[in-house]
Amino acid sequence: MKVRSRIPLVSLCALSFAAFTSQALRAQALQPVADSASRDSSRQLSISVGKTAVIDFVRPVTRVSIGLGDIAEVSAVSPTEILVNGKAPGTTSLIVWEEGGGRQFFNVAVHPSRFAQEDSLSEIRREISAELPGQDVNVTAANGLVFLRGTVKDLGSSDRAAQIAAPAGKVVNLMYVDVPPSPPQILLKVRFCSVDRNLEKQLGLNIYSTGATNSVGSINTGQYSPPGVTLPSNGSSAIATITNALNLSIFRPDLNLGATIAALQTKGLVEVLAEPNLLAEDGKQASFLAGGEYPYPVVQGTSAGGAGAVTIEFKEYGVRLTFIPTVTPRDTIRLQVAPEVSSLDFTNAIEVSGFDVPAIDIRKVKTEVELGNGQSFAIGGLLDNRETDTFEKIPFIGDIPVLGKLFQSMTRTRTNTELIVLVTAEIVPPIPVGQPLPELHYPAKFLPPNSNIPMHTPTGPVPVTPQPTTMPVEQLIDSMKPEQKMVVETSTGTLQ
DSSP, rough: EEOOSSGGGGGGGGHHHHHHHHHHHHHTTSSSSSHHHHOEEEEEEETTTTTTEEEEEEEEEEEEEHHHHHTTEEEETTTTEEEEEESSSEEEEEEEETTTOOOEEEEEEEEEOOOHHHHHHHHHHHHHHHHTTTOOEEEEEEEEEEEEEEEEHHHHHHHHHHHHHHGGGGEOOOEEEEEEOOOOOOEEEEEEEEEEEEEEEEEEEEEEEEEEGEEEEEESSSSOOOOOOEEOOTTTEEEEEEEEOOOOOEETTTEEEEEEEEEEEEEEEEEEEEEEEEEETTTTTEEEEEEEEEEEEEEEOTTTTTOOEEEEEEEEEEEEEEEEEEEEETSSSEEEEEEEEEEEEEEEEEEEEEEEEEEEEEEEOOEEEEEOOOOEEEEEEEEEEEEEEEEOOOOGGSSSSGGGGGGEEEEEEEEEEEEEEEEEEEEOOOOOOTSSOHHHHHHHSSOOOOSOOSSOOOOOOOOOOOOSSSEEHHHHHHHHHOOOOOOOOTTEEEEE
């Protein structure tokens, strides 16, 4: 038995191992028939994808069987010759039955075509060189695996090289990446500017009598609290009780007639300026609160006929700033920002189970903007003008010309609110070593220290370790994983 190769001359080198195997097959096939019938034999056959091998047998072949037809196919071309074609990389088994009952087993190994694989790798190298110019990327292949070695500038280049090499097989990324610089730090400056003005005018008249024309009583519009008049009893005269004299109170004892006049003008001005500044790393959330927490009662669920328990919870108020900055490829800064200014409002407080719960006067904005380094945006603005008139009069009497003005009352309230919220984002470096740190200008001096020893931790010289210029891809990815979240215990619970 012998193996012949019916292939072009250019592919003969790929079958050198198959030719060597055919000599062993010929030597064993020349043994006596009785010996081949008494035991099974196993042989190795190695070919490449797209190549063909011919196996010659001394005795006629009665039947052949191939394990996986997708890897190799077999056909008989004569009673003593069979043809094996490699179709796809892999291994399978071939069984041949000869006359007389003998069987021969072949372990068929189909290898990828070296020429096709080299063409594929050459194409991959050209694509990587075009997509990543000036970067050292070496591409090799073995056993269906594609190995990437070399050094690239960043993780994006590493991922792109792996995507380009993926069609050639499973990619094993062994590349190194240049150590990236420290992420930028973004300083966000927010300014809340608010001016609230109000103007209120009041004008009204209450007339009362303690016996004028033998009459006791009062005339009023009800808008302002009138005096209370007590009827005379047991010979005593009537008594007028003034709970609110307002601006002016007049009483004529000889006429037993009096009046209270309301003529008030009130002006109010409230100015608020808050400038929270906060520094955060690129892509990381930062939060700032200057204020406090106020307690408020919460009534728990009640059962039928029973009173619910009252528990105390806390709510934060003050100047709050929360934002997430992101530096874009355009060297701009995209901001998710939510500034807020709140204060306690006791004028609108309510009472719950004996507790006075104040209202919250709040101004807040939540938006997303994009701006350049050092640029500013007015992310919120409000101009609110309101005027409220309240007019009351006594029917019929209040309609009399001139005299009717005494039986009318009026309140006019005007409010004006102006609010603007400005944000400025800057990419800032840390303060250099040895440069003075910013400090407040304290209006009064502190007590002198007990000693002249500076407050610092004494340390020895720090060993200088050179920073690596490159590192493996997987090490850089691991270093970029988010750190464990900070957990802060507050009076309201756990804050992540």
